[in-house]
Amino acid sequence: MNLLNHIDSPEELRKLQQEQLPQLCAEIREYMIENLSHNPGHFGSSMGAVEIIVALHYVFNTPRDRVVWDVGHQAYAHKLLTGRRDLFPNQRTAGGISGFPFPAESEYDTFVCGHAGNSISAALGMAIADLNTPGEEDRKTIALVGDASISNGLAFEGLNNASNNPNNLLIILNDNDMSIDSPVGAMHRYLSDMTTSASYNRLRYKVYNLFKKLGLVNDKRKGLLLRFNNAIKSLVSTQQNIFEGLNIRYFGPFDGNDVNKVVKVLSDIKDMKGPRILHLRTVKGKGYKAAEDNPQAWHAPGNFDPETGEKIVSSSSTPLWQEVFGDTLVKLAEKNDKIVGITAAMLSGTSMNKMMRSFPKRTFDVGISEGHAVTFAGGLAAAGKKPFVAIYSSFLQRGFDNIIHDVAIQKLPVVLCIDRAGLVGEDGVTHHGLFDIAYLRMIPGMRVASPMDIESLKRLMITAEALSEPMAIRYPRGKAKGDDTVSVSSGLEIGKGRKIFGSNNAKIAILTIGPIGYDAMSAAETLHSEGINTDVFDMIWVKPVDEALLKLIAENYSAIITVEDGVKEGGFGTTVTDWLNANGYHLPVVKLGAPDTWIYHAKVDQLHADCGYDSDGIIRTVKSVVKSLPADKNVKPSNK
Numbered sequence: 001m002n003l004l005n006h007i008d009s010p011e012e013l014r015k016l017q018q019e020q021l022p023q024l025c026a027e028i029r030e031y032m033i034e035n036l037s038h039n040p041g042h043f044g045s046s047m048g049a050v051e052i053i054v055a056l057h058y059v060f061n062t063p064r065d066r067v068v069w070d071v072g073h074q075a076y077a078h079k080l081l082t083g084r085r086d087l088f089p090n091q092r093t094a095g096g097i098s099g100f101p102f103p104a105e106s107e108y109d110t111f112v113c114g115h116a117g118n119s120i121s122a123a124l125g126m127a128i129a130d131l132n133t134p135g136e137e138d139r140k141t142i143a144l145v146g147d148a149s150i151s152n153g154l155a156f157e158g159l160n161n162a163s164n165n166p167n168n169l170l171i172i173l174n175d176n177d178m179s180i181d182s183p184v185g186a187m188h189r190y191l192s193d194m195t196t197s198a199s200y201n202r203l204r205y206k207v208y209n210l211f212k213k214l215g216l217v218n219d220k221r222k223g224l225l226l227r228f229n230n231a232i233k234s235l236v237s238t239q240q241n242i243f244e245g246l247n248i249r250y251f252g253p254f255d256g257n258d259v260n261k262v263v264k265v266l267s268d269i270k271d272m273k274g275p276r277i278l279h280l281r282t283v284k285g286k287g288y289k290a291a292e293d294n295p296q297a298w299h300a301p302g303n304f305d306p307e308t309g310e311k312i313v314s315s316s317s318t319p320l321w322q323e324v325f326g327d328t329l330v331k332l333a334e335k336n337d338k339i340v341g342i343t344a345a346m347l348s349g350t351s352m353n354k355m356m357r358s359f360p361k362r363t364f365d366v367g368i369s370e371g372h373a374v375t376f377a378g379g380l381a382a383a384g385k386k387p388f389v390a391i392y393s394s395f396l397q398r399g400f401d402n403i404i405h406d407v408a409i410q411k412l413p414v415v416l417c418i419d420r421a422g423l424v425g426e427d428g429v430t431h432h433g434l435f436d437i438a439y440l441r442m443i444p445g446m447r448v449a450s451p452m453d454i455e456s457l458k459r460l461m462i463t464a465e466a467l468s469e470p471m472a473i474r475y476p477r478g479k480a481k482g483d484d485t486v487s488v489s490s491g492l493e494i495g496k497g498r499k500i501f502g503s504n505n506a507k508i509a510i511l512t513i514g515p516i517g518y519d520a521m522s523a524a525e526t527l528h529s530e531g532i533n534t535d536v537f538d539m540i541w542v543k544p545v546d547e548a549l550l551k552l553i554a555e556n557y558s559a560i561i562t563v564e565d566g567v568k569e570g571g572f573g574t575t576v577t578d579w580l581n582a583n584g585y586h587l588p589v590v591k592l593g594a595p596d597t598w599i600y601h602a603k604v605d606q607l608h609a610d611c612g613y614d615s616d617g618i619i620r621t622v623k624s625v626v627k628s629l630p631a632d633k634n635v636k637p638s639n640k
Helices: 020-038 043-048 048-060 076-081 119-131 153-162 185-196 198-213 219-237 259-269 291-295 321-335 352-356 372-381 392-410 436-440 454-466 519-528 549-558 572-582 604-611 614-627
Strands: 068-070 141-144 172-174 250-257 278-282 337-341 363-365 388-394 415-419 447-448 471-474 500-501 506-514 534-538 541-543 559-567 589-594
Touching: 020 048, 020 076, 020 259, 020 471, 043 291, 048 076, 048 141, 048 185, 048 259, 068 119, 119 141, 119 534, 141 372, 153 454, 198 447, 198 454, 219 506, 250 259, 259 278, 259 321, 259 549, 291 415, 321 337, 321 352, 321 388, 321 415, 321 454, 337 352, 352 363, 372 506, 388 392, 388 454, 388 572, 415 454, 436 471, 436 559, 447 454, 454 471, 500 506, 500 572, 506 614, 519 534, 519 559, 519 614, 549 572, 559 614, 572 589, 589 614, 604 614
Parallel strands: 068 141, 141 172, 172 278, 250 278, 337 363, 337 388, 388 415, 415 471, 447 471, 506 534, 506 559, 559 589
Antiparallel strands: 447 541, 500 534
């Protein structure tokens, strides 16, 4: 670490000789391997992007020149070079730095980037703002797109707009697993080297100005000249690509893991005017053989032995929620050939890969295109299929309009299988799945349910299969609760909850949705041992809510506590209070859930405790409610 240990800012990086940069890249990889082996994060993408990041900070005057990240999975080297090297060992932990670039954390982090596809649009806004700000016209803006984010619809919207507005945006495509161009030959390599050279571009600029002076071209006809230039390049190289079709100058592809080559190319094109694309090919997991050999598995591998590459996994036999979903979907699909599976670049993360292995022609990974996934499912459903769409809760937000317009209005039988619902832990604020209940419960005709245990998830999927209208099933990240060996053959009654813990003369009712019901039961058992009796209800359905059960509770209890792994504002608790108010019941209700503030990164259990809806938080709330009740309605606690 002779070089890395002495770099606390890009300004110090720029003092290095260029021939030292390969050594620095090797040291960065060594440092990441050492730290990420026991404090896991996004490994493969960050390993592959090291040379690009080093070259960017070496060539450009950051932070005045802005680098806008896409997703941020690739940004760990950026953090190490921008004053956060010593903080990196605690990244993604409570009180530590974020796993993604975050503007509140550093002046070098220019925009929030937890979801894919937004970098081009955001960077374009910055680039145009600079051109319209006196004294800032020479400021550079770079959008760094990686992890297949270029396939996202928002990225294409940004590209389209970049081609139609005056700007000097540089877009770098970090391509680690894509086929954008046809195989390159010697002629294309020659053209790529020539068209990025400073002398070529000086000549090109002089010719353009001469044509303009002679009246042969003007600003309005500039696009025509650019298209002609692109046509000549395509004719000679036998290639064409979408970027040049959009009148955006294209350079590459080049080896993005050759730091000296990347430095040269960036130096040659950084002062060019107009939007341009630099296409760099990298190896995901570069520098670590196990990750290079299996990049998908090493995207976020968890703990591993840095010497052997062997992953350190838990010995628990309890399945993950997504595994229960994946296995159940395959079983349903075996009996129903109308079932199809859809996910958005998360085959393994959602366990939709199980469906892909069994029914490859009935399984679709649409890439990082969640809105398209929903509308595509709507089209399949309109043509008689039964789509199960598995998307992380945080990412499904991007398909909100599609859910309303392309599924719900038409009452199409699409099943939204919402993975990673609730607080997800170390990925933090951009990845928590806290809003799905709140925004889905207001859509007419939408069924919204959350299983507390494995059996309930299986039964809800059977219910959804038979339903002729849209339905959403939400479940969290992590180990599933319950017995996976239970065989089920029937669904659950729509809008029907259940009592899961009871005690004599209880006057406090705890209403839960989803696996958080286990925390409520644990709290109720502890309270019972202290002489405070409560009853716990697993409501299962947010919409339609069990009105008969709510009526029974309203007429037989003195207070209600609702518990959900989601936002309190407009969530499940609001469903309960809305029903009570509409039906003339006025007993006190305390809502537990995520507060009306942004929640950052830590382990899930710690975040539940911080938000006050773990078992201890429920106990404190019950005791507070008991003390606040009038004496004639109170349940007298013991002297313990």
